[in-house]
Amino acid sequence: MxxxxxxxxxxxxxxxxxxxxxxxxxxxxxxxxxxxxxxxxxxxxxxxxxxxxxxxxxxxxxxxxxxxxxxxxxxxxxxxxxxxxxxxxxxxxxxxxxxxxxxxxxxxxxxxxxxxxxxxxxxxxxxxxxxxxxxxxxxxxxxxSFEQGALLEPLSVGMHAMIRGRVNPSDRLLVTGLGPIGLLAIQAAKIYGVTEIYATDIVPFRQDLAIEMGATAVINPAKEDLKERIAELTSGRGVTVIVESSGNGRAIPDALTTVNRGGRVVLVGMPAAKEIPVDINTIIDGEIDVYGLFRYANTYPSAIQALxxxxxxxxxxxxxxxxxxxxxxxxxxxxxxxxxxxxxxxxxxx
Ligand SMILES: [Zn+2]
Ligand SMILES: [Zn+2]
The missing domain is CATH 3.90.180.10 (Medium-chain alcohol dehydrogenases, catalytic domain)
Incomplete structure (x- = not known):
């Protein structure tokens, strides 16, 4: 009844x-x-x-x-x-x-x-x-489980970030910000076959969770130089895609100058400030592709299979x-x- x-x-x-x-x-x-x-x-x-x-x-x-x-x-x-x-x-x-x-x-x-x-x-x-x-x-x-079913929603944002950024197994990926979306973007990256997944966050608990969920290494941007650490971790090859999920205003210009030339930046986190200065020359002569992201589309069937x-x-x-x-x-x-x-x-x- x-x-x-x-x-x-x-x-x-x-x-x-x-x-x-x-x-x-x-x-x-x-x-x-x-x-x-x-x-x-x-x-x-x-x-x-x-x-x-x-x-x-x-x-x-x-x-x-x-x-x-x-x-x-x-x-x-x-x-x-x-x-x-x-x-x-x-x-x-x-x-x-x-x-x-x-x-x-x-x-x-x-x-x-x-x-x-x-x-x-x-x-x-x-x-x-x-x-x-x-x-x-x-x-x-x-x-x-029902819990996995409910998490398809935030996982879908991560999946959509992979689709937007044309992420594939040859990529070296950086996820900035390890809230639920960032952590689930790591899982989405695994689903898309990425094997080198780097991540940033300042909170130790989130850093540990990222490693447990499949990150190759985690960088603390408050204590370490992001670009230097990425160069070390990738033997100088750098990252080809960045999924920005922190929503931190500084993370966006940083992403544009951190990603490799010819790389892709997917903007997921919504910063508080409406206008953020970025180095346009880097985007132009680096042929950086910048993608916005709004929710997701057609992700549930493939995400359910991946679960x-x-x-x-x-x-x-x-x-x-x-x-x-x-x-x-x-x-x-x-x-x-x-x-x-x-x-x-x-x-x-x-
Ligand atoms: Zn949600
Ligand atoms: Zn419609």
Missing amino acids: IPGVMEAAVLNKPMDIELKQVPVPGIKEDEALIRVHCIGVCGSDVHYYEHGRIGRYVVEKPIILGHELAGEVVQVGAGVTNVSVGDRVAVEPGVACGRCEYCKSGRYNLCPDVVFMATPPVDGAWAEYVAVRSDFLFQLPDGI GRSDIDVERVITHKYALKDIQEAVEVARTEKETSIKVMIYPQL
Whole structure:
């Protein structure tokens, strides 16, 4: 039996999150109702919680956050054919129109009509149930956990960074910044066959985790000279691709002057400053390719396959687990304990 009401964590205004009884969402013909098993706390959720806005997206009325989830199908609309009641699924949280030029060319992450969970005014899924259009649901094979399913979302950002940067096994890659996205970009690089993966961060816990998750070596940019260390580590060959995931304003100009000539720089982290001076000559005469990145597209099927590999272990990023009722504490941990927390996971059924 599906109840009429459910618990959901509602952000009333910045720093004010509250557990409320809300109606269980009804489903349309092409949607399925998902009982949420687990759902991550993303950096964007924390940002909305703390500041009430990210760029042009502003929290103007109470909103349910959360968009990294997996769960069980408990109800399907009449037109749904790809999933059935009882299926374990990962949810891709951005539902695109499917009709526009971007969607038709495969770049549906850029769809102007995309409805993305937990992006104001669209509700997310820090709740017991959520309704999702069924073509954005992906069955989890036996042996793939709900947690792995939920982590497909941030892993997808890492996968998309590899696609954007045309990363291949001949590359020597540097990932700057080891939050969840940076760490999962290391896993994505392994999926793409990269064997020399360097990383930077100033926090020892994150450095250690990066090594455990497949980094060849980690550099502390506060204590070591980045370019010198890279030259040492690569026997002078340098790195051919940099995935910048720190969002640190200085990391972007540094990436452009650190990558090899002819190299690629994928910008993932969003710096606080809108304008950052960079050495344009380096880009021009070095033939540096600079790529932006917005979410991801078409990554879930290949990412699910990769999760079955014994050398891929995305769950290592989970450092904390909380019941939905402890959402306030969970978000505070994610917000304030940057030295020891990576991915906080919420369990709405506990
Ligand atoms: Zn996320
Ligand atoms: Zn579209």
